[in-house]
Amino acid sequence: MTDKTLAQVPLSFLDYRVIYREPIFDVEKLESEAARAVFLAFREWNVTLENVSFKEDAANLNEVSTYFTLLGGRFVFSIGVGASGLFVTNPSWSEADLVARIANAGAAAVEKTTGAVVEKQVVNVWMHLKPASGSIRDFASHLVQLLIGA
Numbered sequence: 001m002t003d004k005t006l007a008q009v010p011l012s013f014l015d016y017r018v019i020y021r022e023p024i025f026d027v028e029k030l031e032s033e034a035a036r037a038v039f040l041a042f043r044e045w046n047v048t049l050e051n052v053s054f055k056e057d058a059a060n061l062n063e064v065s066t067y068f069t070l071l072g073g074r075f076v077f078s079i080g081v082g083a084s085g086l087f088v089t090n091p092s093w094s095e096a097d098l099v100a101r102i103a104n105a106g107a108a109a110v111e112k113t114t115g116a117v118v119e120k121q122v123v124n125v126w127m128h129l130k131p132a133s134g135s136i137r138d139f140a141s142h143l144v145q146l147l148i149g150a
Contacts, residue, residue, distance in 0.1 A: 006132035013126045017085040018107045021119040035066045037109035045070045077106040
């Protein structure tokens with residue numbers, strides 16, 4: 001039997017990615033037609049031009065992106081050459097349907113306007129944990145052995 005430690009989750013993130021089989025090299029199409037289609041798909045969530053931005057000074061094609069912020073900035077949908085996705089700060093299970101609807105609306109708009117074919121979908125969840133009592137060192141001591149002075 002393992003000991004369980006109560007923890008608080010002060011900050012969490014969900015990152016949903018749609019990876020395309022082939023990159024969308026037509027950057028003009030991404031920044032015009034696909035961006036317009038996503039903008040229209042997000043009308044339900046009161047997206048305005050103030051919610052749309054383009055990454056300036058991209059060092060390479062992987063960094064070329066258009067961002068849509070929704071619902072006070074907690075939700076950010078991005079369109080890129082190789083992938084599109086939704087990043088959510090402090091998601092909760094009560095928002096699962098909303099997260100799915102926004103992700104599906106954005107991804108469908110990109111796929112329809114660019115002809116992109118989905119190769120795979122990836123979801124990552126990150127959480128910052130804080131023990132309800134004791135120190136983080138006490139909590140982590142049985143998980144990781146620190147080599148001090150090595």
